Amino acid sequence: MSREELVAMTRNLIEHGAADTMEYADEVVRVPASSYTDPDLYEQERRNIFRRLPLMVAPSCELPEPGDYKAMDICGIPLLLTRQRDGSVAAFLNMCSHRGNPVASGSGNASRFTCGYHGWTFKNDGALLGVASAKDFGTVDKAALCLKRFPSYESAGLIWATLDLESKLPIADYLSGYDALLSAFGFEGWTLFSQRTIPGPNWKTAYDGYLDFYHLPVLHKDTFGADFYNRANYFFWGPHQRLSAPSKMATRVGSDIEEDLSLLSDDEIPNDALLSGVWTIFPHVSIASFYGGGQRGAMISQLFPGETVDESFTTQFYVMENQPETDEQVKSAHEQFDFLEVVVRDEDYSTGKRQHQALQSGMLKEVLFGKNERGGQVFHQWVDKLTHASDTELLDIFTPEQREAAE
Known part of the structure; x- marks a missing residue:
């Protein structure tokens, strides 16, 4: 079933890519700027989201052996x-x-x-x-x-925990079937190549960037390139979402040759294309595929709020399908991981810190999320909903019946 769903999403991306279109939200959404800067709201979020909802606390390959x-x-x-x-x-x-x-x-x-x-x-x-x-x-x-x-x-090769000893929310219900799709990565058999933790801005400011392709050819013009795609279609499972660029063309991992996916049967579509884009796990994780060291890799970014409203910390796990063996493979994998650090630390998070500092002036009352930024719209709606939900309401939100009705 998970492959069928992955193929359906890929066909959606192929069709929009061929037509040079994307799926839009209904309207431009306004979010109060204070939602990023209010210290009281920030404490509510730390308590009602991070200390009450299931969190992805480690990739399985970080704890591979008994003991x-x-x-x-x-x-x-x-x-x-x-x-x-x-x-x-x-x-x-x-x-x-x-x-x-x-x-x-x-x-x-x-x-x-x-x-x-x-x-x-x-x-x-x-x-x-x-x-x-x-x-x-x-x-x-x-x-x-x-x-x-x-x-x-x-x-799916990932570990979740709920930091509430009395929680009655089943973690499987909270994931809304999303982990069945994440299992297509095959992380259960992967290895942890390297990890590091970097400081960032307010947690929502930081997380906005993981849900936004709109900024890629502008902010990352000197790293990814100015011709990089800036459109995304979004797919949702409860509060969790995937964003991927509409395109009928794809490059197989390890190859520079593009192929037209529209010419392939469902069975012929490579796994790389089925898993393209960024997969986010609410409220704090993003997963994106990369290629370094001669094989498939992925960066799993795990974001947590800091002690104050203007700080966060992100642990970047670089996981690989196989442990690099030769010096050349190890060097290539390190180069890929180091490149991603530069992109996130020096471009995304550096910009986010400047943005948050400006918002703290109080001079801007609202920020905007366009019709092409549907992921950010949905993310902030879920943050607001779950921050203010009672424990009873939280259980109701994630019952399979309620979830199916919402979808």
Whole structure:
């Protein structure tokens, strides 16, 4: 079914490319400039979106082996991810049940975690293994003092967690079937080549750029080129979306030769064409395919808001279908990844920081999203809707029945 849906989207892009058209939104939309700069709204977003909705916390290839772990902080919540002996992934509150000190930092491989404050020890599965000086401490129910566990979910080679211990929102429902399409990338068998974290502007300012091809030939004229496409058609699954350029022509990965997709049967359309464009996972991830080191690669950008309204942080994961083997392949992969850093850091985020600083002057009351910027329109509608939804309303929004009715 996922390939059939991918082919249908590709046929849509082929038809619009042949006709030199694109799909437009109904109207130009105005968004209050204060939605980017209001610190109170920003805290609401951190609380009601990033601390309440499922987040893509890691590609599966970051934790490939049993015992692998990663500790991270998201909007003030300490998170510990661990790969279990049975191959599943667990997400824990990274706080010792004794006094709350984090039990792990950084990443690595471990079968147990010992708190550096008093020496309480926990198994990789969160169970409390030992209380230091137990005879002196007193009798406790160790089964009741395990690491607290967050809801988590692994699918399509990606790992999600919800940073709400009481969340009743099924992560699969939230994804709205989107992960079935993402599985076409085959990330389950890929390898993590490199990663880095770069600072950025307000999280919505930063994320707007991932939903916008309109700026590509202007802002990126010196990197991608002034002749780069600036149109996109958008496809939606709940709040998640894909944008891709309308075109009947495609270049196979590893080749400089373009081919006319309209001449191919459904079975002949290459996977590269089916997965073209940018795939975004609300509220903070974008996935785009690239080619470096002699094989398929993708940059998975994971965006989180910072401590203040004017900052964010993005971790860029460069994942590859196969680990580069030769010096030339490694060099080529690094060059591709370094190029993408320049594009995002020095062009997208540098511009976003200047834009946000100007908006903080309060002199502009609204910003505009044109009929050709449908992705940004829909993104801001979902941000507003989910920021202000109650917990009960949140469950209703993502029930399969409600989702199907909305679509």
